[in-house]
Amino acid sequence: MKREIIIAKNSGFCFGVKRAVDTASNKNIQEKMYTLGPIIHNNDVVSKLEESNVFSIELSKIDSLNESDTIIIRSHGVSKAVMDLLNSKNLNIVDATCPYVTNIHKKVHDYHNQGYSILIVGDKNHPEVVGINGWCSNEAIITKDGSDLETAEIPKKLCVVSQTTEKQENWQKVLSILIKTSKELVALNTICSATEVRQKNAMVLSKKVDLMIVIGGKHSSNTTKLFEICKENCNNTLLIENETELSIDFLKNTDIRIIGITAGASTPDWIINQVVDKIKLAEKAE
Amino acid sequence: MKREIIIAKNSGFCFGVKRAVDTASNKNIQEKMYTLGPIIHNNDVVSKLEESNVFSIELSKIDSLNESDTIIIRSHGVSKAVMDLLNSKNLNIVDATCPYVTNIHKKVHDYHNQGYSILIVGDKNHPEVVGINGWCSNEAIITKDGSDLETAEIPKKLCVVSQTTEKQENWQKVLSILIKTSKELVALNTICSATEVRQKNAMVLSKKVDLMIVIGGKHSSNTTKLFEICKENCNNTLLIENETELSIDFLKNTDIRIIGITAGASTPDWIINQVVDKIKLAEKAE
Numbered sequence: 001m002k003r004e005i006i007i008a009k010n011s012g013f014c015f016g017v018k019r020a021v022d023t024a025s026n027k028n029i030q031e032k033m034y035t036l037g038p039i040i041h042n043n044d045v046v047s048k049l050e051e052s053n054v055f056s057i058e059l060s061k062i063d064s065l066n067e068s069d070t071i072i073i074r075s076h077g078v079s080k081a082v083m084d085l086l087n088s089k090n091l092n093i094v095d096a097t098c099p100y101v102t103n104i105h106k107k108v109h110d111y112h113n114q115g116y117s118i119l120i121v122g123d124k125n126h127p128e129v130v131g132i133n134g135w136c137s138n139e140a141i142i143t144k145d146g147s148d149l150e151t152a153e154i155p156k157k158l159c160v161v162s163q164t165t166e167k168q169e170n171w172q173k174v175l176s177i178l179i180k181t182s183k184e185l186v187a188l189n190t191i192c193s194a195t196e197v198r199q200k201n202a203m204v205l206s207k208k209v210d211l212m213i214v215i216g217g218k219h220s221s222n223t224t225k226l227f228e229i230c231k232e233n234c235n236n237t238l239l240i241e242n243e244t245e246l247s248i249d250f251l252k253n254t255d256i257r258i259i260g261i262t263a264g265a266s267t268p269d270w271i272i273n274q275v276v277d278k279i280k281l282a283e284k285a286e
Numbered sequence: 287m288k289r290e291i292i293i294a295k296n297s298g299f300c301f302g303v304k305r306a307v308d309t310a311s312n313k314n315i316q317e318k319m320y321t322l323g324p325i326i327h328n329n330d331v332v333s334k335l336e337e338s339n340v341f342s343i344e345l346s347k348i349d350s351l352n353e354s355d356t357i358i359i360r361s362h363g364v365s366k367a368v369m370d371l372l373n374s375k376n377l378n379i380v381d382a383t384c385p386y387v388t389n390i391h392k393k394v395h396d397y398h399n400q401g402y403s404i405l406i407v408g409d410k411n412h413p414e415v416v417g418i419n420g421w422c423s424n425e426a427i428i429t430k431d432g433s434d435l436e437t438a439e440i441p442k443k444l445c446v447v448s449q450t451t452e453k454q455e456n457w458q459k460v461l462s463i464l465i466k467t468s469k470e471l472v473a474l475n476t477i478c479s480a481t482e483v484r485q486k487n488a489m490v491l492s493k494k495v496d497l498m499i500v501i502g503g504k505h506s507s508n509t510t511k512l513f514e515i516c517k518e519n520c521n522n523t524l525l526i527e528n529e530t531e532l533s534i535d536f537l538k539n540t541d542i543r544i545i546g547i548t549a550g551a552s553t554p555d556w557i558i559n560q561v562v563d564k565i566k567l568a569e570k571a572e
Contacts, residue, residue: 175465179458179473187471 001254003283005276008205008262012215012272014194016098016164017265020075021045023096024054033070033094036062036078036086037127041217042266044242059085068092076127077101079134080109101128104161104190105135111186112136117155119143121174122163129163146174156183164192165222165265195222195265199229202262206230209260211250212237215275216264223264230262243274248282287540289569291562292495294487294548298558300480302384302450303551306361307331309382310340319356319380322348322364322372323413326552327503330528345371354378362413363387365420366395387414390447390476391421397472398422403441405429407460408449409507415449432460442469450478451508451551481508481551485515488548492516495546497536498523501561502550509550516548529560534568 013021017040024039034057038046046056054072057065059082065071070092073083077097086093097105108118112135122129124142133140143149160178162171168191175187206212212234216223218241231237236256240246250256259279263272299307303326310325320343324332332342340358343351345368351357356378359369363383372379383391394404398421408415410428419426429435446464448457457475464471492498498520502509504527517523522542526532536542545565549558 172465176462179461179465182473183475185471185473185475187465187468187473189469189471 001257001283001286003256003279004258005279006205006209006258006260007272007276008198008260009201010194010198011202011261012263012265012267012269014098014192014198014265016075016100016192016194019098020072020096021049021268023094024049024072025052027052027054029053031070033072034065035072035074036082037074037076039072039074040266041220042268044271045266045268062086062089065089065091070094073097074127075101077105077131078127079131079138080105081134082131097131098164100164100190100192101131104132104164104188107188107190108132108140108159108161109135111159112139116157116159116184116186117141119158119160119174119178120163121146121160121171122166126163128165132161132163143174145170146177149174149177154178154181156181158182158184159186159188161188161190164190165195166191168196198222198262198265199226202226202260203229203233205260205262206233206237209234209258210236210256211258212260212262213246213275214239214262214264215242215267215272217241217266220264220266223266226262226264230260234260240275242271243278246275246278248278251279251282251286287543287569287572289542289565290544291565292491292544292546293558293562294484294491294546296480296484296487297501297547298549298551298553298555300384300478300484300551302361302386302478302480305384306358306382307335307554309380310335310358311338313338313340315339317356319358320351321358321360322368323360323362325358325360327506327509328527328552328554328557329503330557331552331554348372348375351375351377356380359383360413361387363391363417364413365417365424366391367420368417384450384478386450386476386478387417390418390450390474393474393476394418394426394445394447395421397445398425402443402445402470402472403427405444405446405460405464406449407432407446407457408452412449412507414451418447418449429460431456432463435460435463440464440467442467444468444470445472445474447474447476450476451481451511452477453511454482481511484508484548484551485512488512488546489515489519491546491548492519492523495520495544496522496542497544498546498548499532499561500525500548500550501528501553501558503527503552506550506552509552512548512550516546520546526561528557529564532561532564534564537565537568537572 075098118136118140361384404426
């Protein structure tokens with residue numbers, strides 16, 4: 001039986017991550033390069049890059065690099081201090097910071113210089129948030145959902161930004177607290193629409209398929225969210241990290257005629273394609 | 287029976303109004319002057335100014351003035367177009383716009399020039415709001431409490447200001463709607479603390495008195511607000527324009543031992559004093 005396979009629009013890498021991974025991939029395989037921390041939260045991608053001579057290095061080991069070694073800044077971006085440090089070491093810096101994140105750095109830096117306090121809605125340990133905080137002398141107030149703000153002294157002149165992958169719900173929770181006291185509030189909603197658009201397309205697709213496959217890391221929050229959304233609309237939804245985890249037993253079920261696929265923000269196209277290929281191959285063998 | 291009379295702190299004229307009225311009052315009595323519209327919403331003050339040769343003139347009658355006639359801009363301020371018109375007529379302009387309102391004009395003009403849409407939280411017919419709107423080409427969205435915004439298309443890049451006499455509650459209502467959709471929100475809470483402080487002191491006082499007297503124009507929005515606040519805490523609250531409207535029948539009620547007084551932003555001290563004097567005189571006559 002021939003089944004229809006539909007891949008949801010905007011599955012997998014967002015623009016910023018694709019740009020960073022392409023930067024690390026599209027090079028002479030002999031040339032050694034480094035990324036400052038793993039380029040994305042996906043072991044398959046990191047292993048594949050290692051095979052082509054791209055290695056992740058932590059900031060604490062930066063002294064082991066030689067002058068003119070190439071270091072790639074991943075899409076999360078880094079603080080001004082880190083950028084200054086890399087420059088001072090005369091490294092060859094390839095800045096693959098997502099342009100949307102660079103825009104946050106710029107705004108935070110400008111408003112901080114204008115005397116605004118900075119507040120970041122996000123996870124204080126996330127590299128993107130750590131990087132943003134580094135553009136306002138690490139003086140930002142950081143909150144996930146504002147629950148820790150109720151008793152805090154909130155500056156009267158405040159610029160608020162968000163981690164690009166933050167939930168709209170948390171943004172609104174924080175803002176609803178700030179509007180009670182702020183005299184001068186500049187609220188820049190820097191949540192990236194890529195996540196929202198990916199979720200929306202997955203939702204639409206999951207409503208019209210007989211089986212939905214979500215590909216992504218089991219610890220990735222955006223993948224888990226995609227799985228939850230699809231599960232709500234299609235009871236028959238699977239979460240897998242790659243094609244090796246896909247059991248093809250479902251092919252025995254003749255009720256499954258349309259198969260939908262979506263993938264989390266850290267899943268490269270080649271992993272999506274491997275899943276599609278496995279299904280097609282199994283069908284041929286039927 | 288001797289009653290205690292307590293005047294709430296910060297009753298009456300705010301800084302901006304006092305400044306405008308003083309500007310119109312402190313002059314040679316022979317010299318004729320004009321104010322563009324009544325200088326404040328208080329007939330007693332307007333009559334008193336007329337006695338000293340200061341007359342209110344509407345914009346539509348501006349052609350009846352001669353070159354070099356003096357015209358006072360009241361604390362509410364005016365639009366850029368009106369200011370340009372007065373200048374083009376070579377009038378002697380005395381600008382008594384409240385400096386806090388001038389600051390709103392400046393911010394609105396700047397942000398509008400930077401491509402922001404402007405939203406004003408206030409009463410669209412209030413001269414202050416009409417004036418502010420005139421600093422962004424009369425293109426502002428104007429809302430009282432946001433109830434008309436739920437279905438409106440809200441611009442993504444928005445600068446929000448408030449009428450200086452607006453309620454904090456309405457400000458929060460409007461902002462809680464805007465934070466749902468705005469991408470870039472500059473929220474300048476331009477509610478003047480004079481109003482808040484006056485309201486707070488009136489509220490505190492109204493909780494501990496047996497009778498509360500609010501003095502001010504019945505069409506004045508800030509006086510009406512004061513009246514509402516006091517009425518919530520003291521069922522026995524009166525709104526009067528001046529001492530002539532005060533019936534002293536309440537003196538027969540021996541339950542009234544403490545009398546509180548507050549006054550709207552357009553009530554001069556001499557009117558407050560006349561009310562106090564009337565009560566004291568009546569008590570003496572008992």
